[in-house]
Amino acid sequence: MSFExxxxxxxxxxxxxxxxxxxxxxxxxxxxMQVVYGADRRGGMSKEITIVSDDTESLLCDxxxxxxxxxxxxxxxxxxxxxRIDGLHLSAVLEGEPFDPVRHSCGTExxxxxxxxxxxxxxxxxxxxxxxxxx
Amino acid sequence: xxEGVRHTGVNEWEVPIGFVPGMRVPGKFFLxxxxxxxxxxxxxxxxxxxxxxPGIIRHSLAMPDIHWxxxxxxxxxxAFSLDEGVISPGGVGFDINCGVRLLTTPLEMxxxxxxxxxxxELFRAVPTGVGGKSALRISPRNLKEMMVKGAGWxxxxxxxxxxxxxxxxxxxYMKQADSQxxxxxxQQRGLPQGGTLGSGNHFxxxxxxREIFDPDAARAFGIRSGQVCCxxxxxxxxxxxxxxTDHVKLLETAAKKYHITLPxxxxxxxxxxxxxxxxxxxxxxxxxxxxxxxxxxxxxxxRQVLSKxxxxxxEEMPLVYDVAHNVAKIEExxxxxxxxxxxxxxxxxxxxxxxxxxxxxxxxxxxxQPVIIPGSMGTSSFVLRGTRTAMEKTFGSTCHxxxxxxxxTQAKKTLSGKQIVANxxxxxxIVRAHSENxxxxxxxxxxxxxxxxxxxxxxxxxxxxxxxxxxIGVIKG
Numbered sequence: 001m002s003f004e005x006x007x008x009x010x011x012x013x014x015x016x017x018x019x020x021x022x023x024x025x026x027x028x029x030x031x032x033m034q035v036v037y038g039a040d041r042r043g044g045m046s047k048e049i050t051i052v053s054d055d056t057e058s059l060l061c062d063x064x065x066x067x068x069x070x071x072x073x074x075x076x077x078x079x080x081x082x083x084r085i086d087g088l089h090l091s092a093v094l095e096g097e098p099f100d101p102v103r104h105s106c107g108t109e110x111x112x113x114x115x116x117x118x119x120x121x122x123x124x125x126x127x128x129x130x131x132x133x134x135x
Numbered sequence: 136x137x138e139g140v141r142h143t144g145v146n147e148w149e150v151p152i153g154f155v156p157g158m159r160v161p162g163k164f165f166l167x168x169x170x171x172x173x174x175x176x177x178x179x180x181x182x183x184x185x186x187x188x189p190g191i192i193r194h195s196l197a198m199p200d201i202h203w204x205x206x207x208x209x210x211x212x213x214a215f216s217l218d219e220g221v222i223s224p225g226g227v228g229f230d231i232n233c234g235v236r237l238l239t240t241p242l243e244m245x246x247x248x249x250x251x252x253x254x255x256e257l258f259r260a261v262p263t264g265v266g267g268k269s270a271l272r273i274s275p276r277n278l279k280e281m282m283v284k285g286a287g288w289x290x291x292x293x294x295x296x297x298x299x300x301x302x303x304x305x306x307x308y309m310k311q312a313d314s315q316x317x318x319x320x321x322q323q324r325g326l327p328q329g330g331t332l333g334s335g336n337h338f339x340x341x342x343x344x345r346e347i348f349d350p351d352a353a354r355a356f357g358i359r360s361g362q363v364c365c366x367x368x369x370x371x372x373x374x375x376x377x378x379x380t381d382h383v384k385l386l387e388t389a390a391k392k393y394h395i396t397l398p399x400x401x402x403x404x405x406x407x408x409x410x411x412x413x414x415x416x417x418x419x420x421x422x423x424x425x426x427x428x429x430x431x432x433x434x435x436x437x438r439q440v441l442s443k444x445x446x447x448x449x450e451e452m453p454l455v456y457d458v459a460h461n462v463a464k465i466e467e468x469x470x471x472x473x474x475x476x477x478x479x480x481x482x483x484x485x486x487x488x489x490x491x492x493x494x495x496x497x498x499x500x501x502x503x504q505p506v507i508i509p510g511s512m513g514t515s516s517f518v519l520r521g522t523r524t525a526m527e528k529t530f531g532s533t534c535h536x537x538x539x540x541x542x543x544t545q546a547k548k549t550l551s552g553k554q555i556v557a558n559x560x561x562x563x564x565i566v567r568a569h570s571e572n573x574x575x576x577x578x579x580x581x582x583x584x585x586x587x588x589x590x591x592x593x594x595x596x597x598x599x600x601x602x603x604x605x606x607i608g609v610i611k612g
Contacts, residue, residue, distance in 0.1 A: 008211055009175060009202050036265060038572075054212070058384075065380045070312040073371050074325050075266070090360055099266045106570040108543075109265050109334040111376045112229035115203030115383070115400035116181075134229045135335050135543075 003031040012110070012133040013117065019126040022083045025060060025090070025092045028131055029081045032113075034065050035133060036071070040104040041079035043095040051090045057118050060131070063090055064113045075099040136171050136351050137179055139205045146199070146591050150183050155398060157187040164197035164210075165595050168505045171585055173540045176202035181200075185213050189222025189406075192470055192477060195468040196529055198484050199591040200538030200583065204228070206401035209483035212532040213396055214468065215407065217476055221395065222412045222420070223404035224386065226480030228461040231377040231419050232426035233370030233509045236303075236457035236534075237518065238434060241447055242363040244343045247607060248337075253341075254565045260436050261339055263612045264569040269330045271432070278325055279427075282314040285424030286457070289431035294330075295449075299431065301496045302454040304486055304504075307427040309464070310440040313417025316458050317374070318381050318509075321418075324373030325425055330432035336536075336577055337369040337612035338509075339437065342516060342604040352520050352601045355502045357457050364604060365441075367451075367515055368509055369612065370461065371426035375452055378422045382415040407478050416463065430457060455518065456505035458485050460535035466494075468530050479530045487521035487533035488599045506598050508589055509536050512566060512609045513579035517600060524596035533598040534589070537582035550575045568611035577611060 014028035031043060034047035049120050051067055053059040070076060078096035114132040121128050136142070141149045142161075148171075150162030162182040166174065178201050185207050186195035191536045192214045201210035206225020215221055247253065262269055273281070286307025289295055300307050332339060344362045347353045358364070371378075386403040389411035395404060405412040438449045463480045469478065488494055488504040495504055504521035514537065525531050552571025555578045559566050568574050593600045 007544050009539045009542050010204055010542060062384070068375065069320055069324070073320075101266060101569075104266060105264050106572050107265055107334075108576060111335075112276045112380050113203035115403075116225075118400075122393065134205060 003027040008132065012135050014131050015128065017128045021085050021127060023084050024127040024129055025063060025083050025085065028060060028064060028129060029067060029124045032067060032110060032133065033078050036107045036110050037077045037104040040103045045076070047076065047094045049092050055088065055103055056109055056120055057115065059090055060116060060120065061081050061113045061118070063092070064110065067094070068110060077104050082088060100112045104127065110135055126130050137174065137176055140179065146595050150179060155180065155183040155187065156247040157396065157398065158181055158183055160186050160191050160194055162186050163194040165590050165591055166199050166201065166595070167587060170199055170583060170591065171200035171229050173583065174201065175203040178208040179210040181213060182460055184402060185211060187398055188223065188402065188404060189395060192216055195216065198532065198534040199588045200483065200534045200536055202538050204482065207482040208401060210538065211482045212480065212484045212529055214479045214530045217407055219479060220407055220478055221404035222407045222416055222463055222478055223402050223480065224379045224415060225402040226420060226482050227379070227463050228482050229376045230370035230461055231378060232374035232423035232459045233461045234426060234430065234457060234459040235366060235368045235509050236430050236434065236597065237455040238365045238437070238452050239455060240363045240365065240441060241451045242445060243361055244363060244607065246445065247341060247363045248563060251565055254567050254610065256440050256444065257339060257437065258567045258610050260440050261433055261610065263610060264334050264573065267331045268327045271329050273326055273327070273329045277320070278322055279314050279505040280419035281329065281425050281428040282317060283312050283424065284308055285310055285427040286431040289428040294432045294435035297435070299454045303427060303457040307431065308424045308459065309420035311416055312421040312424050314421050316414040317420035321374045321377035321381065324377050328372040328374070329429055330436060331372060332369045332404050332433065332612040333372055334573065334612040338512065339433065339610040340366045340606045342366055342606050344602055345605050348600040348602060349520070352502045355499060356505050356518060356601065357453055358455060359494050365437055366507065366509060367430055367437070369430060369433065371422040372429060375422035377496045377579045380419045380428040382418060385411055386415060411562050415474035419463060423459060427457065449543060456507060458483050458507050466531070468526065479547050481532055483535045484532045485535045486531055487525040488531045489521045489523040506533055508534060508585065511537055511579045511582040512577060512606060512611065513562065513564060514582070514585050516600040516604045517585065519589065519592070519598040520601050521598055524598055525598060529597050533592045537585040537588055539581055540583050541581040543576050546575050546578060546581045547572065550578045550580060562611060564606050566609045566611065573611050586587050
């Protein structure tokens with residue numbers, strides 16, 4: 001399981017790999033939090049969310065958009081997620097801590113999760129996704 | 136240049152119908168041979184994708200700061216017929232009415248240069264960066280007024296002077312705003328962020344006018360050589376981001392309902408006059424108004440700091456102009472010899488209305504609209520003026536900035552924020568940001584030369600150079 005930022009001129013493009021869809025979505029979530037808040041993120045509180053969408057790509061975009069919304073309005077920085085995907089239904093328990101301007105100001109705001117360039121693929125090694133965050 | 140793209144004139148290129156399936160009109164972009172070396176195939180593909188949308192008029196256009204975005208390319212411009220055309224959040228972007236404004240001051244460079252105390256005071260006064268919250272307490276009722284009245288709400292609330300509104304595109308508000316179409320989530324995000332700069336490429340810069348190219352226009356705009364000015368670049372914050380997120384989803388469903396084939400899901404759209412299209416247009420206009428109010432509050436904060444430090448009045452720091460560069464608008468243009476209303480999308484492009492336009496205040500009718508083009512933190516920014524050629528060729532549009540050429544990953548690998556700050560200081564530029572990463576991300580080396588981009592629009596004639604400014608103090612978001 002891993003994610004990496006791959007070269008994109010204007011925005012942030014993430015490539016993630018994992019053995020299961022649950023783990024793949026977790027990698028995308030961790031990448032998003034790292035881009036916005038940096039690497040120093042801890043636990044302490046938890047938040048449950050559920051998302052239902054029309055297809056897998058929308059499920060990912062809707063989930064990450066909801067995480068951005070919660071993080072911003074509730075001032076929470078997430079470090080971990082336990083995600084379960086059942087068809088087009090996602091439930092997640094997010095763990096994190098309150099936003100700390102000293103430790104969490106080293107990233108960049110993500111304005112939105114784009115469908116352009118979004119792909120989720122399965123191959124012999126597991127699952128892979130590419131996703132673009134507008135910054 | 137890329138295969139399949141035709142050279143049609145000096146700095147003018149055409150992407151012919153057939154470059155991607157379903158194109159209704161050709162694509163057209165403006166680029167010098169040397170800027171063409173960094174043109175990404177993905178950007179041209181996106182330009183061609185836009186040409187497949189229903190009701191597109193004449194061309195899918197891109198300015199010389201074209202680069203690969205999502206939905207439309209950045210630098211993309213397209214006009215759509217109101218009868219048969221569509222409106223798309225992919226032609227506006229997440230940061231609705233991200234824009235830029237320029238204020239002049241009565242100060243000279245020697246009074247401001249090297250004043251770290253001034254930069255620190257501005258950095259304290261204007262909230263910036265990730266998690267930056269406003270000191271203002273905006274009530275839900277005030278938020279609604281911001282969304283309806285835009286910069287006018289801010290001026291009425293004491294954040295500015297009446298003259299500011301005459302110097303904003305559309306008087307600082309879009310009358311089509313519909314706050315009911317802005318979700319509760321978007322409003323929740325907007326409440327604590329009025330008067331905040333945000334992060335990424337947003338900035339507040341103190342600059343000095345170094346060169347005047349067009350003395351008559353500069354005089355009309357209130358710009359003189361050696362003068363200290365302030366440039367502010369930001370947008371509609373989380374409110375606008377959420378409006379885009381919400382409406383892409385709604386319009387994707389609508390596109391299926393109206394049998395519109397999309398080459399990219401981020402181009403989700405609906406007929407302009409459909410209920411879904413109108414809802415997006417109303418919400419987008421409300422977000423644009425929020426952005427104008429946001430820049431107006433930051434303007435007021437900046438003036439207060441300068442006023443206190445240099446004992447000058449706010450009236451001595453007039454606005455040159457405020458331009459939106461991520462927006463869709465209903466505008467009157469000449470199409471096939473007839474004047475008609477069309478919906479112009481500008482995604483990383485600036486309105487550049489020429490002399491004689493009814494939209495301009497009386498004292499700017501003979502010069503054309505001021506166009507503000509920011510550079511990067513170490514390079515020149517420019518003031519240009521709109522032209523009649525822009526009205527004919529680009530639906531009154533021009534470039535919006537320098538345009539990136541280096542990815543953020545590459546920037547972080549090869550550039551050190553600390554070193555950039557030290558290098559810029561040697562050039563007399565003080566840079567302040569919350570993190571070194573933010574500085575490396577936006578270093579001068581990651582952008583195309585702003586000089587080269589504005590020279591293309593000047594040579595093509597879609598705007599004309601008026602003045603060059605260079606930074607002396609930079610606050611990065």
